[in-house]
Structure formats: C-alpha cells, structure tokens
Amino acid sequence: MFITEDFLLDTGWSRKLYHEIAADLPIIDYHAHLPPADIAGRKTFRNIAELWLGRGNAGDHYKWRLMRASGVPERLITGDADDRDRFLAFCRVLPLAAGNPILHWSHLELKRIFGINTVINAETGPRLWDEVNEQLAGMDTWSFLTQARVEVSCTTDDPADDLAAHAALARSDLSTRVLPAYRPDKAMRIDADAFPAYLEQLGRTANVGIDSFASLVRALTARIDFFHDHGARASDHAVDVPLPTTIPDDATVERLFARRLAGETLTAEERSGYVAALLLHLGRAYARKGWTMCLHIGALRNTNSRGLAVRGPDTGYDAIAEMTIAAPLARLLDALDSENLLPKTMLFCLNPTMNAMLSVLTGCFQDGSVAGKLQFGPAWWFNDHKDGNLEQMRVLASHGVLGTFVGMVTDSRSFASFPRHDYFRRLLCRLLGRWVEDGEYPADLDALATIVRGVSHGNAKSYFGL
Known part of the structure; x- marks a missing residue:
C-alpha cells in the first residue's frame, strides 16, 4: 500500500x-x-479540478508545471477544457512524477482530507472524480x-x-x-x-x-x-x-x-x-x-x-x-x-x-x-x-x-x-x-x-x- x-x-x-x-x-x-x-x-x-488545478491564473502552479513538463496541452491545464478532462489529464501523468513531492502531496491530500487510499492514475481517475466530488458537495x-x-x-x-x-x-x-x-x-x-x-x-x-x-x-x-x-x-x-x-x-x-x-x-x-x-x-x-x-x-x-x-x-x-x-x-x-x-x-x-x-x-x-x-x-x-x-x-x-x-x-x-x-x-x-x-x-x-x-x-x- x-x-x-x-x-x-x-x-x-x-x-x-x-x-x-x-x-x-x-x-x-x-x-x-x-x-x-x-x-x-x-x-x-464545484469539483476536484477546481480545487486542485484552478483555472486561468488562479490555481496551483506546482501542478501546472508538472503537467506542462509531461506534455499536457495548456487547454487541459489552465485553459477552457472540461474540468473532468483536466483532472483526468493530471491523473494520467502523475505516475510519471517519481521523486516529485506533488506525487506525495496529492496522495496525502486524498488520504487526509477525503479518507481515500487509492493510487492516482489513468485507471482510477474516473472513480476518484466521482468519489471526491461527492464529498466536496458538502x-x-x-x-x-x-x-x-x-x-x-x-x-x-x-x-x-x-x-x-x-x-x-x-x-x-x-x-x-x-x-x-x-x-x-x-x-x-x-x-x-x-x-x-x-x-x-x-x-x-x-x-x-x-x-x-x-x-x-x-x-x-x-x-x-x-x-x-x-x-x-x-x-x-x-x-x-x-x-x-x-x-x-x-x-x-x-x-x-x-x-x-x-x-x-x-x-x-x-x-x-x-x-x-x-x-x-x-x-x-x-x-x-x-x-x-x-x-x-x-x-x-x-x-x-x-x-x-x-x-x-x-x-x-x-x-x-x-x-x-x-x-x-x-x-x-x-x-x-x-x-x-x-x-x-x-x-x-x-x-x-x-x-x-x-x-x-x-x-x-x-x-x-x-x-x-x-x-x-x-x-x-x-x-x-x-x-x-x-x-x-x-x-x-x-x-x-x-x-x-x-x-x-x-x-x-x-x-x-x-x-x-x-x-x-x-x-x-x-x-x-x-x-x-x-x-x-x-x-x-x-x-x-x-x-x-x-x-x-x-x-x-x-x-x-x-
């Protein structure tokens, strides 16, 4: 684990x-x-993408830099792409970030704030989107x-x-x-x-x-x-x-x-x-x-x-x-x-x-x-x-x-x-x-x-x- x-x-x-x-x-x-x-x-x-990624010039530039370095297009980072697509793009590239504190921080945030122990990746992204957003609503x-x-x-x-x-x-x-x-x-x-x-x-x-x-x-x-x-x-x-x-x-x-x-x-x-x-x-x-x-x-x-x-x-x-x-x-x-x-x-x-x-x-x-x-x-x-x-x-x-x-x-x-x-x-x-x-x-x-x-x-x- x-x-x-x-x-x-x-x-x-x-x-x-x-x-x-x-x-x-x-x-x-x-x-x-x-x-x-x-x-x-x-x-x-409204959802985990707004919390984690923000939009425009208001958000987490640590995560933005990681996504840019992983080849993610800007529209999926700070642009006008659908929030779910932006979150899933982050989930796809996070496993590449071995040694980066964002890998640790993101999983600590899931565990400490939402009580979720799931590893973040392309496969788990859709389920995490639903589970976290359900909690964020309250x-x-x-x-x-x-x-x-x-x-x-x-x-x-x-x-x-x-x-x-x-x-x-x-x-x-x-x-x-x-x-x-x-x-x-x-x-x-x-x-x-x-x-x-x-x-x-x-x-x-x-x-x-x-x-x-x-x-x-x-x-x-x-x-x-x-x-x-x-x-x-x-x-x-x-x-x-x-x-x-x-x-x-x-x-x-x-x-x-x-x-x-x-x-x-x-x-x-x-x-x-x-x-x-x-x-x-x-x-x-x-x-x-x-x-x-x-x-x-x-x-x-x-x-x-x-x-x-x-x-x-x-x-x-x-x-x-x-x-x-x-x-x-x-x-x-x-x-x-x-x-x-x-x-x-x-x-x-x-x-x-x-x-x-x-x-x-x-x-x-x-x-x-x-x-x-x-x-x-x-x-x-x-x-x-x-x-x-x-x-x-x-x-x-x-x-x-x-x-x-x-x-x-x-x-x-x-x-x-x-x-x-x-x-x-x-x-x-x-x-x-x-x-x-x-x-x-x-x-x-x-x-x-x-x-x-x-x-x-x-x-x-x-x-x-x-």
Missing part, C-alpha cells in the same frame, strides 16, 4: 515521535496565499481549515487592502484565526509601470498624499498600524533584486523618487538602492511593533514572456536566481541592529546554494532577546520537497539551534495544501529518529518531544505572538 501510516518514518524512534507527539498537533500556517474573501465567503468548489473553505486543525492561518495582503474580509472573519464563528500579513511589494517595485497609480491608491487608503519618499514611508507606517489592529504580526517581502553595497541616504532616495514620478527610468543600481532604503525604514517600524520581517530571497520571476503575456504572473514561469546577497544583506541587518531596531527576521532562501550562507548569517545577529530572533526559514517553493526539507533542517542544526526553529508553511494558494504540514512533520521525526538510531542524539524522549512540539507548533505560536 502507498502512503501507509508509517510513510517516510524509517526507524522505531521516528515512528514513536511522529505517532505519539507530532501527528495530532494543531497547525500554525504563518505564511500562505489563501484569498481571505474566499474564507469569509465560505467558498465551495464542504467549503471552512471545512478544510477545521478538518486540518488549523489554529492560525496568515494570508498575504497588500497595504492598501481594507481588510474587510479579515474583519468579517474576526466576527465569525470560524475556529481558525485568519490573520493578515503585510506585503508591500507593490510599493517596493518602483520600476513597475503601475507604480504611480499604486501610490495614488495607497495614499487614498492611508489618507496621505504621496508625493515624496518621506510621505510614502508615512503612508506605509500608517497601514502597519491599521494591520496591527487587525491582528497582523508579520510582514513579507520578495527580495528579487541584488541589494546595494551601500544603503543610500534619504536625500538621495528623495531625488530618485522625484525622478521616477517625473517619468524617468531608474538604473538597476538606483532601484536596488531604493529597495534597501525602504526596507530600512520598514524594518524600524516592524521592530517598534514587535513584528517579524520575512525576506524571501532568490526568485527569478516571469522568465517566460509569452506565458506571462497570456496568463499573467504567478502561473508557473518563475525560477531560481543567482545573486550576490551576503554582504549587502548583512549591512541592512547591521544598520537596523546598530539602532537597536532590528526586528525578528526570517530569511527564506530559494537558491539552495545560499543555505549555509544565510543560516550562518542569522547567528551574527542573535541577541538573547528572543529564542531564534533571526530565523533561517523553512525549505521554500522549489526546495519544498523531501531532500530540500531534510537539507534545510540539517543546515540549520549544523549552524544554529534546531529546537528554536519555527517550522514550515504551506506558502500555498490551495485550500487542500495543509497535509504538507504532515509531510514536514514526518520528515522532522525521520531526521531526529535517525540521529537517535545512529547514536548522534540521546534516546531522551522528553528532550526529543520538546523539539518536535516546538518545531511543529509551539515555536511559531510564541515567535509570532499568536
């Missing part, structure tokens, strides 16, 4: 730690992309959260958002706390064509006329206060450009900002200077609020111009970037630390060649005020697979303290993605169990249980103040 109760658990200690400690812990998913309006509106899914977005025992789910929200859906959820009977997270990427992308229009939108929302860099900072700070009142305790930034060797002063950034509003095109160096300066100001604001600053580093976005033009961003055309980040990032962190305004910070790494560098860098700014104040974030995106998760935990353990790690996140737009926490917990217990079996860690159940409970749930709750 595939995906047994002992899936990924290869020692007696790993099985003990998982089944007795990790399996039934609630979930804190502190970084995801679930639409809060879909949660507030208790969205339902489910909505709340069902996925409560069934998975999600204690807290943090969405990703623009500073200009009115957070009306979050306010509605706070008044609702949903047992899961759904909290916003602050993602000011549109304010950081000074080179975007829509940047001036976005400043107008943000200014109206913050009741601040934005005609300078200083006024932009005021507007963003006002929205941090608004988000904080709605439960936000973390920010999220995509660091997709190399940071500068020197952070420009405010007078220099004001001149850059004025030139951009006048319609000029800034150089790559000027754009990176603007990003660093804005991060410096926002980092100070986060520290004053007790927030965590999350930096997602190393994405090369929208590589396929034809795909981008047809389907838009976040549709499966991003890749791993090569960039020089160590010294510039250290300067940013040091600038904040020198003012005693370095917030709790998480460094997420898309390029695995940066793992050791970022993990070691976090140790340079620990100050004893918070356990794991700087975190080497979980295996993210293209690293979120068996080997990637194990390697991330090994690297973190080699350079820091695994027991202070705040654990994994789905980073997903799919309401079916919560079994990925189960996947991660099995790998955590596998790693610890192997160390015990190999004589590299004492056979101390209490100590091991403390690590497992913390990494799986408790550390995130404490770290983010949830």
